[in-house]
Amino acid sequence: PSEFTRAGNTTHTGEKFPIPDDEKFSYGTAGFRFDAKKLPFLVFRCAYVASLRARQLNSAIGVMITASHNPEEDNGVKLVDPSGDMLNGQWEKYATEIVNASDAELPSAVAALEKQMSQIEKSFIARGLVQNARVVCGMDTRVTGPHLMSAASQGSALFSVRFENIGVVSTPILHYIVKSHNFPQFANPTLHGYYTAIKEAFMELYMETEEPEGSRYQPKVIVDCANGVGAPRFRDLMKEIPSDYLEVEFRNENGRLNHQCGADFVKIKQELPENFDGIQEPKSASFDGDADRLIYFRSKKGAEKPRAAELFDGDKIACLYAMYIQEQLKAYHETKPTYNIDMGIVQTAYANGASTRFIRDTLKMKPIIVKTGVKYLHEEASEFDIGIYFEANGHGTVVFSSHFDSIIRRHPQTLVPLRRLALFSRVINETVGDAFADLLAVEICLRHYGWSMDDWAEKLYRDVPSHQVKVDVAKREDFETTNAEQTLVKPIGLQEEIDKTVAKYKESRAFVRPSGTENIVRVYAEADTLENAIELGETLKKIVLKY
Numbered sequence: 001p002s003e004f005t006r007a008g009n010t011t012h013t014g015e016k017f018p019i020p021d022d023e024k025f026s027y028g029t030a031g032f033r034f035d036a037k038k039l040p041f042l043v044f045r046c047a048y049v050a051s052l053r054a055r056q057l058n059s060a061i062g063v064m065i066t067a068s069h070n071p072e073e074d075n076g077v078k079l080v081d082p083s084g085d086m087l088n089g090q091w092e093k094y095a096t097e098i099v100n101a102s103d104a105e106l107p108s109a110v111a112a113l114e115k116q117m118s119q120i121e122k123s124f125i126a127r128g129l130v131q132n133a134r135v136v137c138g139m140d141t142r143v144t145g146p147h148l149m150s151a152a153s154q155g156s157a158l159f160s161v162r163f164e165n166i167g168v169v170s171t172p173i174l175h176y177i178v179k180s181h182n183f184p185q186f187a188n189p190t191l192h193g194y195y196t197a198i199k200e201a202f203m204e205l206y207m208e209t210e211e212p213e214g215s216r217y218q219p220k221v222i223v224d225c226a227n228g229v230g231a232p233r234f235r236d237l238m239k240e241i242p243s244d245y246l247e248v249e250f251r252n253e254n255g256r257l258n259h260q261c262g263a264d265f266v267k268i269k270q271e272l273p274e275n276f277d278g279i280q281e282p283k284s285a286s287f288d289g290d291a292d293r294l295i296y297f298r299s300k301k302g303a304e305k306p307r308a309a310e311l312f313d314g315d316k317i318a319c320l321y322a323m324y325i326q327e328q329l330k331a332y333h334e335t336k337p338t339y340n341i342d343m344g345i346v347q348t349a350y351a352n353g354a355s356t357r358f359i360r361d362t363l364k365m366k367p368i369i370v371k372t373g374v375k376y377l378h379e380e381a382s383e384f385d386i387g388i389y390f391e392a393n394g395h396g397t398v399v400f401s402s403h404f405d406s407i408i409r410r411h412p413q414t415l416v417p418l419r420r421l422a423l424f425s426r427v428i429n430e431t432v433g434d435a436f437a438d439l440l441a442v443e444i445c446l447r448h449y450g451w452s453m454d455d456w457a458e459k460l461y462r463d464v465p466s467h468q469v470k471v472d473v474a475k476r477e478d479f480e481t482t483n484a485e486q487t488l489v490k491p492i493g494l495q496e497e498i499d500k501t502v503a504k505y506k507e508s509r510a511f512v513r514p515s516g517t518e519n520i521v522r523v524y525a526e527a528d529t530l531e532n533a534i535e536l537g538e539t540l541k542k543i544v545l546k547y
């Protein structure tokens with residue numbers, strides 16, 4: 001239909017917003033993400049690519065319409081593979097080619113792809129396999145979502161692939177439902193199937209958890225929903241869990257999306273979100289707009305800045321999980337089993353230096369650092385039987401191998417620690433970082449240790465002071481990195497200036513990288529004091545702006 005061509009691109013208000021044939025788009029850290037006005041033709045074409053992928057694999061493929069932590073005016077689209085993981089790299093390339101074709105080039109761009117697909121499809125039909133191809137599509141709470149949903153529906157209808165609109169859901173719910181369609185033993189492929197699976201695992205694990213004597217654990221969390229999808233969907237889930245297991249108070253449910261609140265705001269500003277004043281809020285947590293990130297926080301004691309927050313970010317969550325899993329796993333290894341179960345932790349360059357040292361020196365594990373982007377972390381974590389991955393911004397989960405599945409998860413266990421391990425792996429949403437599932441898993445760990453927030457803060461490690469800055473630049477494409485994004489190779493000369501500046505500060509570390517989701521460059525700096533970390537970060541910002 002003409003309204004979803006480049007030339008006919010029309011926004012949700014019906015206004016024409018043509019996209020020039022030479023405007024190019026790239027599949028970034030988390031799919032295509034831009035000003036929502038550009039999205040209709042993009043979503044249409046991506047859903048069409050998703051339908052081809054669905055036909056190729058005779059499976060359900062996901063399309064998620066979200067711009068997550070970005071401002072409300074943006075929107076985005078990302079595709080989810082049958083396993084519930086991010087889209088396969090080769091298909092990211094196909095999607096990019098299809099999206100970047102001009103209107104005139106489009107028919108020939110798709111013809112080649114379609115030819116390949118129909119040959120594969122014929123082989124399915126010849127082998128008598130049922131038609132499982134379908135596109136499952138969800139959206140976040142953005143006002144532009146429904147129009148984009150209709151673009152997706154029309155895109156996947158081009159070749160009569162079944163389309164399922166699952167409405168307003170978190171990104172992790174969409175991933176979970178896609179996986180459930182393709183692996184029916186996983187869960188029922190519905191919203192209710194997701195709630196039931198997570199609730200049941202949480203409640204069973206709760207019963208297997210004993211609070212130690214003198215426990216200071218408090219079964220209450222105040223949740224900042226970022227005015228996003230976390231508000232309705234986490235409310236649904238918590239209706240299934242009795243409040244004496246865990247009480248949740250909801251805040252920031254209906255205001256402006258991600259504005260002065262949400263996990264990204266709290267992490268970058270290290271500040272309390274709107275509607276939190278730090279008084280009588282002992283344990284709080286923030287989701288982001290599509291609820292795939294989780295950061296715990298509380299008011300920072302003795303800080304000069306009035307609304308300063310102390311963060312319990314992705315690194316602190318990863319270390320808490322690692323400690324807990326290691327402890328349960330010890331029981332398995334003490335039985336002198338034939339098979340080893342190995343475990344690893346994956347982080348990015350944003351991981352606080354103190355967390356990386358804790359993993360190495362206390363947990364005696366080798367931390368692995370990869371590029372920003374869940375797909376890179378997920379891939380690396382999948383090398384282990386138990387792979388924990390977290391970005392400091394709160395995006396992360398734990399993945400389990402088929403080896404783990406057969407000897408722990410699907411095997412009846414007599415030892416309590418192993419039953420805990422099996423249940424923990426079911427509370428977690430291993431398809432992708434899930435703020436709801438992660439919050440429930442954190443609460444289980446804190447209850448198991450009998451920890452208050454004070455305990456969590458003191459018993460792992462103290463963060464080294466850090467500062468993050470977003471720098472508006474004309475073209476983020478001018479910045480290129482290497483070394484897991486810790487070293488710039490372009491613009492020429494900038495890295496040397498960064499190195500010289502960093503060397504002037506004690507216990508310092510810093511890097512500059514282009515964002516894959518916003519048109520900005522990010523600066524990360526650590527130093528011996530917060531003042532110095534801020535000064536270093538702001539100095540680097542000025543240097544970046546010169547280029």
Ligand code: G16
Nearest residue numbers: 029030068069373374515516517518
């Ligand atoms: C997305 C990705 C994350 C990434 C974040 C920021 O998160 O899923 O892996 O850390 O963007 O990426 P960048 O620094 O490249 O802008 P979300 O929560 O926005 O989907």
